[in-house]
Amino acid sequence: MIRTIYIEREVADHSRTRKICDKFADAVKIQCERYGEVFNPKAQNFRLQKRRPALVLARKHNGMVLKTPEGYGIGDNHNYYFSHMLNCIYDCRYCFLQGMYRSAHYVLFVNYEDFETAIVSKISEANGETISFFSGYDCDSLALEPITGFVEHVLPLFARYRNAFFELRTKSTQVRSLLRTEPLPNCVVAFSFTPQEISAALENNVPPVAKRVDTMVRLQRQGWRLGLRFDPMIYHQDYQAHYRRLFSDLFQRLDAERLHSVTLGAFRLPAPYHRNLLRLYPDERLFATTLEPSNGMVSYKAPIRDEMIAFCEQELQRYVAPDICFSCSTL
């Protein structure tokens, strides 16, 4: 799967670098000074690179833990995110990463210990107040877990700090490291869904909805707290029927009473990323519709957005308590 690995000189001898390189013995290994030399040059085409992305092993020097953008958390005062990876092995057409980065290569920061230090320092600063950490902002939290082992590495930290809430966000079924671990009450594994019709059209390489539901059931049985993320919600002719069926399929299998949270959000993108995506995918149906700019973001027209959210909120009320349902809006 990985045929090229770029390695920052500084991490060339890191034990994780060596372990990962051993897993891809046949990959071409190329040394670089800083990952930005490979990842940031202007003359790159995300769409062409996505055909065969490389892995870049690097060290993150600063900005390990950052404040979440507005509207990302679900109520706590202290919301932070961290990204041990940039980019994703999946290829969702609505994903903002395609508009944000010039390169489709996967960057993995191997200095996990520095992430831990930064997380602990934020926890101390919170003086015992609840503090939330979100993983999976610049990548899928679990999709490359068998290679990175990052989640397995940080779970013990959250086991020690119970006032720190930790959310993994994923579309993956790679949960072996979670199934090997005692469930943590302060950790939520949040799965993102669109109806299978949308997933098939827009979420390339993502496991089918049914497989992801199976995975959720296994985790829930073991005692893991789960979240559901219907974000982005994609507007289309039959959205009501499709979302209704998706909810019904999910809640037939999951114990709704043990869910941590459910969030909803209409498809939206920061305006500059939307412009980049239009250039990359002029042939994409998702963007071939009237999207409206508002507060630096681009989304469906307000009546469509409101109608979709209202419909889904109402449908969800059949299954889950309203106090665990949240609508994300940054518009």
Added chain:
Amino acid sequence: MVHFVVALQAEAKPLMDHFGLRRRTGGAFPVFENEHVALIVSGMGKVAAAAATGYLHAQTGNRACRAWLNIGIAGHGRRAIGDGVLVHKITDQITGRSWYPPLTFELPCASDDLISVDEPETKYRKNGLYDMEAAGFYATACRFTTAELVHCYKVVSDNLASSTGDINARNVRALIEKRLDAIDILTQTLRALAARLAEFQSDPRELARFLKHWRFTVSEQHQLRRLLLHWQARSAETVWSDELAALPSANKALRHLNRELDALPIEYSCT
């Protein structure tokens, strides 16, 4: 189209014969071409390679969806004479700057680092290829197109056992000739990539028909292009109709297009 930049006439000759290239008359650099390939002989050194790359870009019509391939001989301390190598890292020895051509396709050969030097290298201090053009070529070609379409392919002409002094026009020709298969594969691969990029960036199907029928201002043309792309992404049918054709102005045609698009359902279904 694929653009070849080579330093020496002896490197060019086997390529000209293989691809059936004909010389363009006049100009600051010798340029040879056919329908799919254009080749320029730059002369030796980074500056010459950069200048020739810019010149060829201007001569062949300033188009972005073109692939670029620098082909030539190079030294390497350990590799065998005649090895064909795709370059995955180029370092300018003088500035220390490096570039990393993205490898988005199945490689037809081994790949390696390359150091571009100003004087022939005979000690091969670093483990990699040594040439005199790639850095100038690559930095310039990346101004004209995306990096996935810009590559360097080198054939090892000298190593610790066989010095640069042994190189002559005859053996340079022979070295390139022996690697024409790999060059062919690379050329086809890059052409296909360039075609794919051109496809993403092409005008919508019915644009020309609209532009012929009405006079659009520049901003209306942008709007028209966007609306037609939207239509094309959402429908396989033509948007053209008698009703549309009868409209008296570009502005009215745009409004009609907008209405048609609003009425078109956005559908996704599992097939």
